[in-house]
Amino acid sequence: MSIRLFRIDDRLIHGQVVVGWGQPLDVRFLVLVDDEVRDSDWEQDLYRMGVPPELEIVFASIAEAIDRLPRWQGDDRAGILLTGDIETMASLCNGSSLVRQVNVGGIHHRSGRTERLRYVYLTDQEARRLKELAARGVDVTAQDVPTARPVPLAEFS
Amino acid sequence: MSELRGVIVSHAALAQALVSAVAAITGLGDALVAVSNEGCDEAQLAARVSAAVGAGPAVLFVDLPGGSCLTGAVRLARGRSDLAVVAGVNLAMLLDFVFHRDVGPADAARRAADAGGRAIKVAVA
Numbered sequence: 001m002s003i004r005l006f007r008i009d010d011r012l013i014h015g016q017v018v019v020g021w022g023q024p025l026d027v028r029f030l031v032l033v034d035d036e037v038r039d040s041d042w043e044q045d046l047y048r049m050g051v052p053p054e055l056e057i058v059f060a061s062i063a064e065a066i067d068r069l070p071r072w073q074g075d076d077r078a079g080i081l082l083t084g085d086i087e088t089m090a091s092l093c094n095g096s097s098l099v100r101q102v103n104v105g106g107i108h109h110r111s112g113r114t115e116r117l118r119y120v121y122l123t124d125q126e127a128r129r130l131k132e133l134a135a136r137g138v139d140v141t142a143q144d145v146p147t148a149r150p151v152p153l154a155e156f157s
Numbered sequence: 158m159s160e161l162r163g164v165i166v167s168h169a170a171l172a173q174a175l176v177s178a179v180a181a182i183t184g185l186g187d188a189l190v191a192v193s194n195e196g197c198d199e200a201q202l203a204a205r206v207s208a209a210v211g212a213g214p215a216v217l218f219v220d221l222p223g224g225s226c227l228t229g230a231v232r233l234a235r236g237r238s239d240l241a242v243v244a245g246v247n248l249a250m251l252l253d254f255v256f257h258r259d260v261g262p263a264d265a266a267r268r269a270a271d272a273g274g275r276a277i278k279v280a281v282a
Contacts, residue, residue: 013224014223015224049228109201110198
C-alpha cells in the first residue's frame, strides 16, 4: 500500500486529511514532516489529540523522512505524508526519488501570495518552485478533497 | 472582570449557525461569538480566534476533537487560566452554557461538556 498521498497543506493534520482523505484511502498511518514539530513534544501531543487511536502518527524531520521513506513505501498499510510548505516537500524530493506525485492541498493567503485557486495562494517564487519539481518529473496537482478534480500545475502556477 | 463569553470555532459556517440557533431559542445574542476556519492557515485562524476572545475570559468551543480548530484553540489557551477549550460542540451544550456563565472558564467548560454529552440520545425502532 505504502504512501498513497504526498500532500502540502499548511494546516497540517486536520479534518480534510484525517477524514476527507483518510477514510476513502483507508489510511492507517500519517507522517508529518516538519522540523519544528519534530523538536516539540507539546506540538506533537497537540496533533495527536485529534487523531483516532487506530491511526499511527509519525513525526519526522526532513532528514529522517528521507532516510525512512523506503521503509514507509514498503509498509503494508496505506499512509499519507504531509508537509506544511512547498520548501519542505521540495527538500524531500531533492533527497529521495521515491516522491513521484505531490498533492497541493491547502496553501492559504499570506502577504506576497496571490490567489491561484480557492485554497491555493502562492508567491511567484513558490510557483517557480513547484514548476521546478514538475520539470524533474514529479506530477504536481492541486486537490483539496478526493471528490474534487485534480487541477494540473499548469492551471494554477 | 468581564462576563464569560463563548467563542465557537468551526469548519465552514457551522459556528455562525449555532450562534443563530442559540439566539433564536434563548433571545441571548451576545453570549457567543462565531469564528470560521474558512480560508485560514494556522496563523490566520489564531488571529481570528484571538480577536474573538479579546481580553477574556472565555470558553472556546470547537467542532471536532482534532484538526485546525482544536489545535488553534488549544495553542491560544495554553498557559491561560482565563480560557478553557471544549471539543465536540453541540447546541445543547451551548444552551446550557449561556445560562451558566457566572463561574470560571474551567468550571463552565466542564459543565457545558457534561450537558452536551447528556443530550446525545439514540432512538431506535
